[in-house]
Amino acid sequence: xxxxxxxxxxxxxxxxxxxxxxxxxxxxxxxxxxxxxxxxxxxxxxxxxxxxxxxxxxxxxxxxxxxxxxxxxxxxxxxxxxxxxxxxxxxxxxxxxxxxxxxxxxxxxxxxxxxxxxxxxxxxxxxxxxxxxxxxxxxxxxxxxxxxxxxxxxxxxxxxxxxxxxxxxxxxxxxxxxxxxxxxxxxxxxxxxxxxxxxxxxxxxxxxxxxxxxxxxxxxxxxxxxxxxxxxxxxxxxxxxx
Ligand code: URA
Numbered sequence: 001x002x003x004x005x006x007x008x009x010x011x012x013x014x015x016x017x018x019x020x021x022x023x024x025x026x027x028x029x030x031x032x033x034x035x036x037x038x039x040x041x042x043x044x045x046x047x048x049x050x051x052x053x054x055x056x057x058x059x060x061x062x063x064x065x066x067x068x069x070x071x072x073x074x075x076x077x078x079x080x081x082x083x084x085x086x087x088x089x090x091x092x093x094x095x096x097x098x099x100x101x102x103x104x105x106x107x108x109x110x111x112x113x114x115x116x117x118x119x120x121x122x123x124x125x126x127x128x129x130x131x132x133x134x135x136x137x138x139x140x141x142x143x144x145x146x147x148x149x150x151x152x153x154x155x156x157x158x159x160x161x162x163x164x165x166x167x168x169x170x171x172x173x174x175x176x177x178x179x180x181x182x183x184x185x186x187x188x189x190x191x192x193x194x195x196x197x198x199x200x201x202x203x204x205x206x207x208x209x210x211x212x213x214x215x216x217x218x219x220x221x222x223x224x225x226x227x228x229x230x231x232x233x234x235x236x237x238x239x240x241x242x
Contacts, residue, residue, distance in 0.1 A: 007031065007052070008041035013117075014061065015097050016054045030055050065096045066233050067115040068214070072222035077104040077113060087113060090223055102126060103187055103211075111136070111208035112216040115225070121237060125212060131165070131185040135210045136192055142201040144171050144178040151199060152182070158194040167195065177204065213239050 011022035011031065023041040025031055031038055032053040033045055045052060047061035069087060071077070076084045079100050087101050088094070102114040102122035116122055125132055152169040165185050173179040184191060193203045209216045213235040217226065228236075 003048070004044040004046050006041065007033065007038060007043040007045050010045055010047055010052060010061065011054055011059070013096075013098070014059050016059065022054075025054060062095045064118045065094070065099055065116060066118065066228040067091065067099070067225050068217060068220070068228055068232075069113045069115055069225040070216060070220040070222050071105050071110055071113040071208075073108045073110050076107050077101045087115065091115065091225060105208060106190060106193075106206070109206045109208065110222055111206075112211055112214065113208070114211065114214065114228075125236070126187060128186060132212045133183050133185060133210070134187065134208060135181060135183045137207045137209055138180050138182060138192060138196075138203050139205040140178045140180060140196055140201050141176075141204050142178065143174055143176070144169070144180050144201065145174065146171075148199050148201075152195065156195055156198050158188070158191070158198050160188065164188065164191065164195060181209075212236060 007026060008019055008022050011017065011025070012019045016022050017025065026041045026043075027039055029037045029039055033043065034051050047063075052059045069090065071087055072090075074085070075090065076086050078084075078086045079088050080086060084107070088099065091099070096117035098117045098119075099115055100117070100122070102116055103126050105111065105113055114122070114125070124130060149169045149171065152167045155163040155166045157163045167185075168183040170181040171178060172181060182192060182195075184195075188194070192206060196203050214228070214232060220226065
């Protein structure tokens with residue numbers, strides 16, 4: 001299928017200017033498509049086929065980026081930070097300037113983080129209305145029991161206005177340090193840590209292993225990343241449309 005997009009959107013995505021700046025440029029006749037001046041910002045271009053020249057400079061379309069990062073502990077989930085190392089600092093050869101982390105993991109949390117330039121997909125993945133499942137592996141100081149499993153399933157008061165939505169807790173190892181898997185549907189601040197705090201236990205290690213259909217590639221060591229496959233991208237997009 002031929003993928004077409006508005007000329008002003010194309011120019012803005014290629015960082016030629018803000019959406020309103022590029023609209024002005026187009027209206028003033030400063031943009032050519034395949035050798036012809038186009039004055040309509042809504043004009044449709046095929047980013048792979050059409051030759052777009054803005055102010056005499058040839059442009060080349062760079063497609064959306066979708067990167068799976070195994071976030072290491074010690075970096076913050078932000079695009080920039082005055083003091084801390086960010087997840088974007090880990091990415092060499094970033095193609096799109098508008099790459100950003102879709103959601104946040106705490107500085108000391110490891111695991112799956114999607115970095116993308118696709119604002120629409122990120123918005124849908126993170127929307128509280130969508131209830132996208134997020135599964136974490138954690139080590140917990142204290143015995144996690146079947147009682148906790150029941151309490152988590154009911155929806156736990158973690159000190160917010162509303163209780164947390166029901167979460168599925170699976171105890172892998174019950175001991176002084178327990179090992180668990182937990183699936184939550186929200187992304188509240190420090191949510192997993194606060195849920196365990198509410199039952200008088202402490203998360204000592206936390207790693208996200210999946211988000212919707214996207215599962216952390218276990219061959220990625222902390223700090224390593226790879227592009228999503230076409231199949232992973234399609235699956236994420238499709239499940240968001242359901
Ligand atoms: N819950 C937390 O407490 N921290 C995270 O980083 C993610 C979920």
